[in-house]
Amino acid sequence: MSAISRPAHYGFAEHWLPRLVLAPSFLLVLVFLYGFIAWNGALSFTASRLLPNYEWVGLAQYEALFASERWWVAVHNLFIFGVLFIGGAMVVGIVLAILLDQKVRAEGTLRTIYLYPLALSFIVTGTAWGWMLNPGLGLEKLMHDWGYAGFSFDWLVNPDRSIYTIVIAGIWQSSGFVMALFLAGLRGIDDSIIKAAQIDGAGLPRIYWRIVLPAMRPVFFSTLMILTHIAIKSFDLVMALTGGGPGFSSDLPATFMYQMAFTRGQMGLGAASAMMMLLTVSAIVVPYLYSELRRSRHV
Amino acid sequence: MSRPWRSVLYAVLIIAALYYLLPLYVMLSTSLKTMDEIRAGNLLSLPGAISFDAWRKAWGTACTGIECSGLSGYFWNSVRMVIPAVLISTALGALNGYVLSKWRFRGSELAFAMLLFGLYIPFQVLLLPMAQTLGWFGLARSMFGLVFVHVVCGIAGTTLFFRNFYVGIPDELIKAARLDGAGFWRIFVRIVLPMSLPILMVTLIWQFTQIWNDFLFGLVFSSGESQPITVGLNNLANTSTSVKEYNVNMAAALIAALPTIAVYVLAGKYFVRGLSAGAVKG
Numbered sequence: 001m002s003a004i005s006r007p008a009h010y011g012f013a014e015h016w017l018p019r020l021v022l023a024p025s026f027l028l029v030l031v032f033l034y035g036f037i038a039w040n041g042a043l044s045f046t047a048s049r050l051l052p053n054y055e056w057v058g059l060a061q062y063e064a065l066f067a068s069e070r071w072w073v074a075v076h077n078l079f080i081f082g083v084l085f086i087g088g089a090m091v092v093g094i095v096l097a098i099l100l101d102q103k104v105r106a107e108g109t110l111r112t113i114y115l116y117p118l119a120l121s122f123i124v125t126g127t128a129w130g131w132m133l134n135p136g137l138g139l140e141k142l143m144h145d146w147g148y149a150g151f152s153f154d155w156l157v158n159p160d161r162s163i164y165t166i167v168i169a170g171i172w173q174s175s176g177f178v179m180a181l182f183l184a185g186l187r188g189i190d191d192s193i194i195k196a197a198q199i200d201g202a203g204l205p206r207i208y209w210r211i212v213l214p215a216m217r218p219v220f221f222s223t224l225m226i227l228t229h230i231a232i233k234s235f236d237l238v239m240a241l242t243g244g245g246p247g248f249s250s251d252l253p254a255t256f257m258y259q260m261a262f263t264r265g266q267m268g269l270g271a272a273s274a275m276m277m278l279l280t281v282s283a284i285v286v287p288y289l290y291s292e293l294r295r296s297r298h299v
Numbered sequence: 300m301s302r303p304w305r306s307v308l309y310a311v312l313i314i315a316a317l318y319y320l321l322p323l324y325v326m327l328s329t330s331l332k333t334m335d336e337i338r339a340g341n342l343l344s345l346p347g348a349i350s351f352d353a354w355r356k357a358w359g360t361a362c363t364g365i366e367c368s369g370l371s372g373y374f375w376n377s378v379r380m381v382i383p384a385v386l387i388s389t390a391l392g393a394l395n396g397y398v399l400s401k402w403r404f405r406g407s408e409l410a411f412a413m414l415l416f417g418l419y420i421p422f423q424v425l426l427l428p429m430a431q432t433l434g435w436f437g438l439a440r441s442m443f444g445l446v447f448v449h450v451v452c453g454i455a456g457t458t459l460f461f462r463n464f465y466v467g468i469p470d471e472l473i474k475a476a477r478l479d480g481a482g483f484w485r486i487f488v489r490i491v492l493p494m495s496l497p498i499l500m501v502t503l504i505w506q507f508t509q510i511w512n513d514f515l516f517g518l519v520f521s522s523g524e525s526q527p528i529t530v531g532l533n534n535l536a537n538t539s540t541s542v543k544e545y546n547v548n549m550a551a552a553l554i555a556a557l558p559t560i561a562v563y564v565l566a567g568k569y570f571v572r573g574l575s576a577g578a579v580k581g
Contacts, residue, residue: 017483018402021394025454026410032451033417036428043427052431092315099312112567113316116323119563119570120556121512123529127536127552128322131329131545132342142341176319177574184575225419233421236514240533257423262519267427274423285419293412 037278043271050265061272071273074251077163081170081252082231088171089227093178098208100179101186111183115176122173126240129169130156133241159249162242166234166250169241174230178223185219186212225288232281253277330354330550337545353546357554361547363534370551373531377511377558380442380527384449385506391450392457392502393495397487399458400465401473411462417455425452426519433520440522448520449510456509457502460573464498465491497572504566505573508559528555 044062047055065071096114100107117125132138135154143151155161189212197207213220235254242250244259251259253273261270329337330353331346359369399411429448430439438444468491476486517527532555536548563570 014483015404018398018404018407021483022398022407022410025391025395025414025458028451029414029417029454032429033420033425034413036425036432037420039428040424052427096312096315099308102308104308104312110312110316112564113319115567115571116560116563117319118574119508119559121514121529121559123512123514123533124552124556125322127532127548128326130536131549132322132325137337137545138342142343145341172319172322180571180574184571229419229421233423236529239514239518240537243537254421254423257426258515258519261427271427274421274426277421278424281419281421285416289412289415289419293415 040271040274044268044275046268048267048271050267052267057268061268064269065272065276068269070248070251071253071256073248074253074256077250078232078252080163081167081234082228084164084167085170085174085231086224086227088167089175089178090223092171092175093223094182094213096175096179097182097186100183111180114179117173118177120173122234122236123240125169125173126237129165129172130241133165133168156242157246159246162246162250166237166241170231170234170237173237174227178227181219181223182216185216189215221288225285228284229281232277326549326553329546330357330553332546334544334546353544353550354554356544357535357547357550361535361544361551363531370528370531370535370554373526373528374554376442376521376525377528380445380449380525381507381510384446384453384510385503387446388450388453388457388506389499389502391454392459392461393492393499394487395454395458396461396463396465397491399462401468401470401486401491402483411458414455414458417452418459422452422515426515430519439520440525442521442525445516445521445525445527448516449513452516453506453510457506460498460502460505461495464495468494497569500566500569501573504562504569507562508570511559531555 042054043052045056045058047053047057047060100110104110133153133156135152135157138153140151140153143153155165193211194207197211202210233254234252235258238244238250238252238255244251244255248256253276257270257273257277259270260266260273325342328344328346329342331349331351332340333350333352336344336347357369358371358374360367361369363370363373395414399407433439433441433444433447436444438447472490473486476490481489511527512529513527514529514533517530518533521527521530532551535551
């Protein structure tokens with residue numbers, strides 16, 4: 001699909017130049033992304049521990065992975081975190097976008113405030129929330145000072161609750177991002193459709209539910225993709241907020257992979273867990289990208 | 300909308316704003332308190348006498364593991380890392396975007412699809428081979444290695460930004476220039492580049508934020524002399540064995556956040572555009 005018809009003087013240099021210009025990037029990506037994926041895949045079939053060792057062990061690392069309690073805790077946590085983080089950020093972001101869309105005064109200021117957490121690193125976010133949620137001096141002490149003597153909030157150090165503190169900080173960090181995308185989407189919707197519906201006597205909630213939100217399906221899907229991607233590769237936030245603890249109760253696959261590959265000398269197992277992460281992302285992203293690319297070709 | 304409803308609307312919006320501002324307020328006020336004041340007061344109490352001791356300590360003398368020279372070294376490491384990484388990945392993105400939108404050839408669509416998928420790869424699959432490769436070339440734990448990793452992983456995003464922007468430049472413009480005898484480079488320098496300012500800003504700011512905020516690569520591929528600020532902050536906040544100095548931790552968190560907050564405040568418009576450009580693929 002060549003966009004430009006070729007003039008008569010289309011020379012040798014012009015024919016090869018574009019290829020030459022793209023080549024360095026293409027080679028970097030081919031070798032360092034795709035080549036490394038293959039290499040990591042190969043490592044996951046070997047007995048590598050502290051050092052790579054190319055003794056082929058078949059699926060033994062995957063069997064060890066699936067037999068590991070710690071891995072299943074990480075997967076289970078990813079499920080809890082993923083559902084609550086994606087769902088929470090979506091709901092908060094969409095609600096804020098719709099409210100801001102009501103010709104609000106000081107909209108610019110509010111938008112800036114809602115979105116700034118996204119400029120911060122997860123390490124900063126985790127450090128800040130770690131201080132606020134810490135039992136003793138943080139939120140707990142604040143509530144005691146306000147007269148709620150019995151208030152206790154120990155999620156950060158409670159193995160059954162620690163994963164939820166990561167959800168709280170994650171939603172705080174990313175919901176403004178959903179708000180920004182949806183607000184941009186809402187601004188793209190033709191006002192006359194809404195006016196027409198209002199003339200027909202439809203209330204505002206009904207208009208949003210039946211007309212506006214359905215029209216935002218593409219925004220919804222791309223936001224979902226990005227949040228899913230953030231959730232699966234979440235590493236920084238866990239490291240800064242709980243360090244995966246107490247014990248390994250707030251591990252996610254990303255922190256599991258790091259621990260196995262770089263601190264516990266289980267390289268083969270780490271490589272296998274990374275492959276599982278890649279497969280999960282691919283299962284979600286490949287069909288999405290495929291449909292996006294097809295769509296853009298038809299437009 | 301009726302008047303009472305509008306009051307509810309504003310109330311909800313303002314409460315939401317307070318929720319987003321709370322951590323920033325807590326970080327700032329805590330960083331200005333003494334430890335005695337922190338123990339005596341609570342999260343929301345204002346500092347009695349403003350003290351910058353915690354900031355001074357976070358910058359110059361706080362311990363990050365066995366080193367006790369604060370975050371200043373890490374901060375400058377991040378600066379030295381982010382500038383070349385952002386410039387190189389942006390320059391490559393501009394060239395790739397130009398080729399992929401205006402000089403398509405057989406196979407260029409496939410190249411683009413391969414780049415696009417690169418955006419979604421969980422970097423965990425690259426860590427082990429990359430660590431090995433950098434080791435072979437003697438680049439493990441060096442600033443050069445870190446910059447290289449950021450460039451490789453940044454190409455996909457920057458290419459997408461520029462490609463999507465350049466698709467909007469009319470092909471007729473390029474055709475007319477070619478009829479006048481302008482070649483590949485001349486068209487790029489004289490016509491395409493001068494129109495690129497908006498997307499250039501978006502890409503520079505987006506890459507700056509991403510690379511400044513990176514933790515994973517910094518943790519795995521650097522040590523001592525080359526560790527970035529996020530690693531320094533995490534070491535300071537999470538590995539100190541003695542009594543935790545929350546005021547110093549909060550000052551450190553703000554130091555790590557200042558450059559990206561500054562960029563966001565000064566060029567928020569471009570930051571938001573980067574978001575949307577990054578979100579709408581294809």
